[in-house]
Amino acid sequence: xxxxxxxxxxxxxxxxxxxxxxxxxxxxxxxxxxxxxxxxxxxxxxxxxxxxxxxxxxxxxxxxxxxxxxxxxxxxxxxxxxxxxxxxxxxxxxxxxxxxxxxxxxxxxxxxxxxxxxxxxxxxxxxxxxxxxxxxxxxxxxxxxxxxxxxxxxxxxxxxxxxxxxxxxxxxxxxxxxxxxxxxxxxxxxxxxxxxxxxxxxxxxxxxxxxxxxxxxxxxxxxxxxxxxxxxxxxxxxxxxxxxxxxxxxxxxxxxxxxxxxxxxxxxxxxxxxxxxxxxxxxxxxxxxxxxxxxxxxxxxxxxxxxxxxxxxxxxxxxxxxxxxxxxxxxxxxxxxxxxxxxxxxxxxxxx
Amino acid sequence: xxxxxxxxxxxxxxxxxxxxxxxxxxxxxxxxxxxxxxxxxxxxxxxxxxxxxxxxxxxxxxxxxxxxxxxxxxxxxxxxxxxxxxxxxxxxxxxxxxxxxxxxxxxxxxxxxxxxxxxxxxxxxxxxxxxxxxxxxxxxxxxxxxxxxxxxxxxxxxxxxxxxxxxxxx
Numbered sequence: 001x002x003x004x005x006x007x008x009x010x011x012x013x014x015x016x017x018x019x020x021x022x023x024x025x026x027x028x029x030x031x032x033x034x035x036x037x038x039x040x041x042x043x044x045x046x047x048x049x050x051x052x053x054x055x056x057x058x059x060x061x062x063x064x065x066x067x068x069x070x071x072x073x074x075x076x077x078x079x080x081x082x083x084x085x086x087x088x089x090x091x092x093x094x095x096x097x098x099x100x101x102x103x104x105x106x107x108x109x110x111x112x113x114x115x116x117x118x119x120x121x122x123x124x125x126x127x128x129x130x131x132x133x134x135x136x137x138x139x140x141x142x143x144x145x146x147x148x149x150x151x152x153x154x155x156x157x158x159x160x161x162x163x164x165x166x167x168x169x170x171x172x173x174x175x176x177x178x179x180x181x182x183x184x185x186x187x188x189x190x191x192x193x194x195x196x197x198x199x200x201x202x203x204x205x206x207x208x209x210x211x212x213x214x215x216x217x218x219x220x221x222x223x224x225x226x227x228x229x230x231x232x233x234x235x236x237x238x239x240x241x242x243x244x245x246x247x248x249x250x251x252x253x254x255x256x257x258x259x260x261x262x263x264x265x266x267x268x269x270x271x272x273x274x275x276x277x278x279x280x281x282x283x284x285x286x287x288x289x290x291x292x293x294x295x296x297x298x299x300x301x302x303x304x305x306x307x308x309x310x311x312x313x314x315x316x317x318x319x320x321x322x323x324x325x326x327x328x329x330x331x332x333x334x335x336x337x338x339x340x341x342x343x344x345x346x347x348x349x350x351x352x
Numbered sequence: 353x354x355x356x357x358x359x360x361x362x363x364x365x366x367x368x369x370x371x372x373x374x375x376x377x378x379x380x381x382x383x384x385x386x387x388x389x390x391x392x393x394x395x396x397x398x399x400x401x402x403x404x405x406x407x408x409x410x411x412x413x414x415x416x417x418x419x420x421x422x423x424x425x426x427x428x429x430x431x432x433x434x435x436x437x438x439x440x441x442x443x444x445x446x447x448x449x450x451x452x453x454x455x456x457x458x459x460x461x462x463x464x465x466x467x468x469x470x471x472x473x474x475x476x477x478x479x480x481x482x483x484x485x486x487x488x489x490x491x492x493x494x495x496x497x498x499x500x501x502x503x504x505x506x507x508x509x510x511x512x513x514x515x516x517x518x519x520x521x522x
Contacts, residue, residue: 073382076384076388117407117483117484118407118408118411118484121408121411121412121415122411124415124419125411125414125415125419127419128414128415128418128419128420128423129414129418129419131419131423132388132391132423132426135423135426135427135430136388139384139426139430147430147431150430151427151430151431154423154427155427158420158423158424177485179484
């Protein structure tokens with residue numbers, strides 16, 4: 001029992017540190033990537049290649065003066081960013097980061113905090129609670145721009161959750177009707193990556209993920225030209241930092257989900273042949289590490305695509321955003337669901 | 353612990369929290385706080401579903417009620433910007449009538465519940481009863497017809513709401 005608690009505690013600490021570390025270095029990579037696209041140098045003063053820049057930014061955030069508007073609701077003002085951060089960190093707990101490691105004595109250690117049999121629904125539940133963080137923060141600021149930004153953010157997130165949910169239903173049918181994320185990833189070990197069967201579903205999921213994380217070209221909630229700073233206009237110091245940081249964690253987790261759901265997660269083509277070729281038995285710890293590395297590379301590619309899009313595409317108008325969400329993505333995802341059902345019937349995954 | 357199992361302890365704590373938050377919904381002066389307390393109440397009820405082995409129902413309860421419906425409530429309340437100063441003052445007559453009506457409702461509820469027999473917590477069946485697979489089997493095999501009727505009802509309600517929401521009907 002004690003050993004189990006210690007092992008789960010270590011996995012929790014690793015996932016927690018990983019989320020925070022990747023989020024911190026995403027900010028560095030975002031600036032480097034932007035500077036590359038805009039033909040300039042980018043951050044290069046703090047450490048080699050500016051690698052210590054996230055630490056400097058974090059330190060700056062902590063030491064800035066903290067201002068709480070005295071007309072606002074103090075408790076809710078603090079609750080907003082905290083809730084947003086907590087929900088962002090909670091999503092990492094159901095994602096399997098690597099294959100399970102079987103020790104010589106036969107004990108199995110999976111690289112996942114918990115394997116819920118309703119893991120996909122858990123993700124949606126946590127994401128839908130994350131909306132409250134933005135709404136509470138925006139309202140408690142007692143500022144019209146913040147309120148407008150909060151309402152934009154939450155209506156955008158709710159609208160795109162629907163198309164996202166329906167594209168995930170199609171994915172679940174393709175993976176044989178399981179809601180456990182581990183099983184969805186394991187299914188792709190034996191066959192091909194789900195993106196082969198769900199190209200349209202992946203596209204819809206990707207666009208919705210951009211909108212869910214409030215990333216460009218859907219970053220209307222914090223659109224400077226219209227709303228000053230959006231829902232975090234009144235925030236300063238580390239509370240602003242929490243809002244910005246949670247956005248990068250959300251980006252990391254949604255990249256992990258896309259890589260896991262559609263691109264096989266820790267699996268890669270001819271994995272078993274390669275493992276046999278270098279003499280690794282099933283359940284070896286090295287397979288866990290190689291699988292995790294492969295998964296991590298996939299995640300980094302997705303994060304880079306997120307950034308590439310941000311520095312390439314202009315921002316949508318708000319009515320265009322709603323038009324895309326309700327009148328294009330929702331019917332497309334329903335069509336995708338219909339096609340999936342027919343295809344899966346002929347592949348034999350659906351029986352009556 | 354004091355002769356109770358962990359399930360009974362959890363049930364007691366969750367019930368206490370649910371009732372406390374439900375009371376806070378009514379007693380808090382600020383409508384936004386009321387909505388947030390209602391969300392907490394929903395979380396406690398989702399906890400009850402988990403205790404009854406209905407994992408799917410618990411998570412759907414959170415996604416649908418806390419994650420979608422209450423967000424819309426919060427929208428409306430935030431945009432209307434209700435506050436204590438703008439609250440209409442009711443006369444003592446209205447308060448008296450409201451008190452009597454509420455008291456009678458409570459009386460009826462207590463009277464009804466007194467006659468029912470108490471359900472034991474152990475009678476909820478196996479731990480697999482509430483999984484998505486079993487629930488889907490029951491819904492789409494044994495109760496397919498009522499399920500479809502309910503979905504048509506929801507669709508009709510949705511169309512009706514859109515019709516009412518339209519400014520002019522062509």
